[in-house]
Every structure is written in structure tokens, then in C-alpha cells.
Amino acid sequence: MRVPAKVNLQLAVGPGREDGFHDLVNVFHAVSLFDEVTAKDASARRSRPLTELTADGDVGSHLARVPLDSSNLAARAAGLLAETTGKATPVDLSLLKQIPVAGGMAGGSADAAAALVACDRLWGSGLAREELLGLAARLGSDVAFGLVGGTAVGTGRGEILTPMHSPGRFHWVFALSPHGLSTPAVFGEYDRLFPRAPEPRESPALREALAAADTAALGRALDNDLQPAALSLLPELERTLETGRAAGAVGALVSGSGPTCAFLVGGGDEPARTVADRSAAVVAALEAGGLCERVVTAEGDVPGATVL
Numbered sequence: 001m002r003v004p005a006k007v008n009l010q011l012a013v014g015p016g017r018e019d020g021f022h023d024l025v026n027v028f029h030a031v032s033l034f035d036e037v038t039a040k041d042a043s044a045r046r047s048r049p050l051t052e053l054t055a056d057g058d059v060g061s062h063l064a065r066v067p068l069d070s071s072n073l074a075a076r077a078a079g080l081l082a083e084t085t086g087k088a089t090p091v092d093l094s095l096l097k098q099i100p101v102a103g104g105m106a107g108g109s110a111d112a113a114a115a116l117v118a119c120d121r122l123w124g125s126g127l128a129r130e131e132l133l134g135l136a137a138r139l140g141s142d143v144a145f146g147l148v149g150g151t152a153v154g155t156g157r158g159e160i161l162t163p164m165h166s167p168g169r170f171h172w173v174f175a176l177s178p179h180g181l182s183t184p185a186v187f188g189e190y191d192r193l194f195p196r197a198p199e200p201r202e203s204p205a206l207r208e209a210l211a212a213a214d215t216a217a218l219g220r221a222l223d224n225d226l227q228p229a230a231l232s233l234l235p236e237l238e239r240t241l242e243t244g245r246a247a248g249a250v251g252a253l254v255s256g257s258g259p260t261c262a263f264l265v266g267g268g269d270e271p272a273r274t275v276a277d278r279s280a281a282v283v284a285a286l287e288a289g290g291l292c293e294r295v296v297t298a299e300g301d302v303p304g305a306t307v308l
């Protein structure tokens with residue numbers, strides 16, 4: 001299975017709920033930075049554990065942060081499916097990672113989405129899409145989007161998804177931080193900074209920009225309520241954002257809970273040469289700035305988990 005990363009085009013965060021979560025208006029956009037998840041039958045093993053994991057990939061120091069035990073979200077996904085259907089045999093899960101780890105791009109959630117589909121096929125459980133989406137939502141707020149992909153607005157804690165009309169093709173540059181940020185810690189910092197947050201509201205300007213495939217308007221509409229919290233925990237991110245903006249990015253923001261920074265560098269409504277030049281300028285400035293571990297480019301939107 002191949003499964004994409006996400007960037008949040010809008011992340012409006014309401015006040016903390018009694019269950020520890022926050023109501024969101026979360027506009028997800030899937031980008032062409034992919035993890036690959038393979039599930040192989042290991043019935044010969046016969047004994048527990050249900051899953052054994054390996055992880056490899058092109059994510060530098062981030063790879064060391066991927067747990068290889070039952071806490072891995074892909075293993076948890078396999079476990080939840082097994083528990084739900086009662087149909088399971090031991091499985092070897094291998095992860096090939098391109099999505100930054102603890103980077104605010106939903107890498108673990110993507111792997112969980114892919115593992116659900118891969119194990120459903122391997123075990124012949126044949127769950128309906130709605131049932132898989134239900135299991136995904138139980139695993140984490142971002143997991144269902146890994147199944148769906150494209151551009152979609154998530155409400156509730158982010159798991160209730162409605163597709164958004166986005167006919168355009170957008171080009172992005174991502175600055176990967178050497179650090180990770182814990183999602184609960186960033187929400188906690190948000191509560192400290194904004195103890196009386198208003199109810200989250202969708203941005204009409206963003207919806208219009210997406211529908212019109214208007215890159216400049218999309219750049220202006222990008223908005224992440226968690227950005228001040230991520231900057232408060234990692235102040236150096238402000239310089240990363242400023243470096244990309246100064247090099248010509250059309251829009252810049254922290255992706256989700258961070259610390260990956262996302263730069264919109266063009267869209268299909270602009271000449272390809274303009275986009276390529278702008279992208280190259282932003283990549284060069286970020287690399288020369290020495291602020292991030294790696295710089296990668298990607299396009300969006302792309303489909304969710306896909307069988308290779």
C-alpha cells in the first residue's frame with residue numbers, strides 16, 4: 001500500500017473538550033510524500049505476536065523515532081482489525097518511510113490507514129469502507145483521512161470527513177526539522193496560550209480559493225491555529241517560515257502540530273516555469289539557511305491509501 005502525508009490548509013481549534021480532545025475545522029490536503037506499507041503472511045510463525053515490524057526509508061534521523069513494537073500505529077491498526085473481525089493470522093509489516101516522523105504530517109496515521117487496508121485484504125475480512133473508516137477514527141483523529149486522501153474538511157476531532165472541491169494542482173516545499181513535536185504537547189501549549197478559544201469556523205476564503213484553483217488566494221487563506229503553540233515550543237521555526245517567505249513562497253505555515261514547515265510555491269494556474277523557479281529559490285534558501293534537516297518538494301492533492 002502507498003499512503004500520502006497531509007498538510008493542513010486550515011486548522012481552526014476550539015476550546016478543550018471534556019474528553020481531552022478539541023473540536024476542529026481541519027482542512028486536510030494529501031501531498032505526494034508517501035509511506036509504503038507491506039503486509040506479508042507469517043502464518044508459519046504460528047505463535048504471538050500478531051505483528052512483527054521493520055522500518056526503513058529516506059527520513060534521516062527521523063527513522064530512529066519509529067517504534068517497532070506493538071505501540072506502532074500500523075501494529076495497533078492490525079490489532080484492532082483482528083479484534084474486530086476475529087479473522088487474523090500472524091503478519092510481517094514493513095514500513096518504507098518518506099513522511100517525517102512526529103512532523104505534523106500524519107505519518108503514523110498514514111501507516112495505520114495503510115495497515116488496515118493491507119491486513120483487511122490479507123485476512124480476507126472484507127470490511128466495507130464505512131467499517132474501515134470507523135476503525136480508522138478509533139485509532140486516531142488523522143487516520144481516516146489517510147484512507148480518503150484528496151482535500152477534505154474534518155470536523156468533530158477531525159475524523160468526520162467531507163470531501164472539498166479542489167480541482168487545482170498545487171506545488172509545495174517542506175522543511176523537515178531535526179526535532180519532533182508531540183501532538184498532545186502542542187495542543188496543551190495552545191490551551192495555555194488561548195484559554196478562551198472560540199468555536200472553530202470554516203474559512204469561506206479558503207473554500208473559494210480551492211474551488212477556483214487560485215494559488216495566490218490559497219496562499220493568503222492558509223491558516224493554522226496551532227502555529228503559535230508550535231512556535232512557542234520551537235521558536236526557531238519562525239526563522240524557517242521567514243526564510244521561505246523572503247525567497248518568494250506564496251504562502252507559509254507550520255503543518256498541523258509541527259514542526260515541519262510547509263511552503264506553497266505555485267499552482268496549475270501559473271506558468272510551469274514560474275512555479276519551477278519559485279520552488280528552486282525556496283528550496284535553495286532553506287538549504288542555505290541551515291535551519292532544517294532536509295527540504296523536500298511535493299504536489300497535492302493526491303489520492304489516499306492505494307494498492308500498489
Ligand SMILES: C[C@](O)(CO)[C@H](O)COP(=O)(O)OP(=O)(O)OC[C@H]1O[C@@H](n2ccc(N)nc2=O)[C@H](O)[C@@H]1O
Pocket residue numbers: 008011020021022023024026104106109139140141142143156157158183184187256257
Ligand atoms: C494536529 C493534527 O495532526 C491536525 O491534523 C491532528 O489534530 C492530530 O491528530 P492525531 O495525531 O491523529 O491525534 P490523536 O492520536 O487523535 O490524538 C493525540 C492527542 O492530540 C490531542 N488532540 C488531537 C486531536 C484533537 N482534535 N484534539 C486534541 O486535543 C489530544 O491531546 C490527543 O490525546
Ligand SMILES: Nc1ncnc2c1ncn2[C@@H]1O[C@H](COP(=O)(O)OP(=O)(O)OP(=O)(O)O)[C@@H](O)[C@H]1O
Pocket residue numbers: 065066067071072073074095100101102103104105106107108109111112142180181183256257258
Ligand atoms: N508508523 C509510525 N510511524 C511514525 N511514528 C509512529 C508510528 N507509529 C507510532 N509512532 C509514534 O508516533 C509519534 C508521532 O508520529 P507521527 O509521525 O504520526 O507524528 P505526526 O506526523 O506529528 O502526527 P500528526 O500529524 O497526526 O499529529 C512518533 O513520535 C512515534 O513515536
